[in-house]
Amino acid sequence: MIDTTERSLWQRNKWLLLRRTTQFTILFLFLLGPWFGVWWLKGNLASSLVLDKISLTDPFILLQSLASGHAVAQPAVIGAVTIFVFYFLVGGRVYCSWVCPINVVTDAAHWLRNRLKLNLSWSVKKSTRVWIMLTALVVSAVTGAIAWEAVNPITMLQRGLVFGMGLAWVIVLAVFLFDLVVTRRGWCSHLCPVGAFYGLIGKRSLVRMNAAERTACTDCGDCFRVCPEPHVIMPALKPAHDNDASVILHGDCTNCARCIDVCEERVFRFSTRFG
């Protein structure tokens, strides 16, 4: 049965609020140490130590280290495998929408862009981020340094907040302005190689968005407008054949679940990749 009762404010914003809460909680856990001397989570998003025991390392940074010709050491490898397995289960780009602090910046830019009705947008191919990712690996191999970390806005911002900002805000501001006036959803959906890397994990990951009640769809377009990667919705919501799966299987989907929030017809829900 399709529920037609009006949804509450909470129901219309639940996943957005949960996402923001998660993003800020993770940041706050990193700040507990320097602010209050409680070291539950030490380090930063590049590599960290949980409760002085569990090592976590960003696999893309470690991959660049490997490309730079460096034999990687044990805690970092275990940490990277742990992170890899985690996102393999919950969804590759869950990192983007539930953890990454730059997501808050680019979502803010997107919101303001809509408010100011800024429609001009340079077209950048979505595949650009994959090429940038490969370029970062090649440059790491050639220079022997972890190349993307010289400019990565994600770790710049997060390390800045936890260890000291320096001029890192310049890079954050640049990303904000790029998304605001240059290209719609420019950074996260077109350029960021970190997102591209997690998107590769996302091609095979377990937890998925599912357009389960797609027959209730009224073609209002709300989900397409709110989705940072609208092309992922089409095959699941409007399939070529009626019996095609309603699971969104595209690696670009960030599992942000904003589609659940905005859909008055309650078409979307979470599921596994098997439906």
Next chain:
Amino acid sequence: MHMSEKHNKLNRRQFIGQCAHTVGSMSILGLLLGSYARQSASTPARAIRPPGAIAEEDFTGACVRCGLCVRDCPYDTLKLAEFGSDVATGTPYFIARDIPCEMCEDIPCVAACPTDALSKDLTDIRDADMGVAVLTGPDTCYSVTGVAHCRACYVACPIQGEAITMEQKRVGNRIYFEPTVHAQHCTGCGKCEQGCVTEEASIKVLPRHLAKHDAGNVV
């Protein structure tokens, strides 16, 4: 659907054109990124890497810039380079004149490193090679100039009597004592530089390859 099918059907000329476009753009990006990453990896002499740090050209490929060494440094000696400073962003360093390395016996910074940017091969802190102290200001050093019977650097040195000795020198009728660094014992901890009483330190820790009197050790 139809859109993407149309895009996928390229003739050879378009295909080659697109390949050239991608390769070209990424080459430009790669060159910019590479030269920036390379340039930002040139560390100034006053910034000293933590104990156990592997050779600088390998360090920027091994260090993931997590700051765990900084967190475990009990003396707040280590800092993470901020973006815009002259040290590669996110990498650890210290300024000896501000807070030198206290040479902890258990070397917590090395233990904290999740990669081998700080090498676990360093087990005795006295084998650390962060740099080497050099009497950079013999013209300002109180002991050399005879302003005072100063031996602040000698007293500050944690490897006292081995890494720095006060050698008696004579110029004409004047006898003075010159702080003399013995590079094979000096770890580059920077206690002498911090302890020096002249306005600008007269003794400074330099990366070993810049310390002339030890040029024989440069590989």
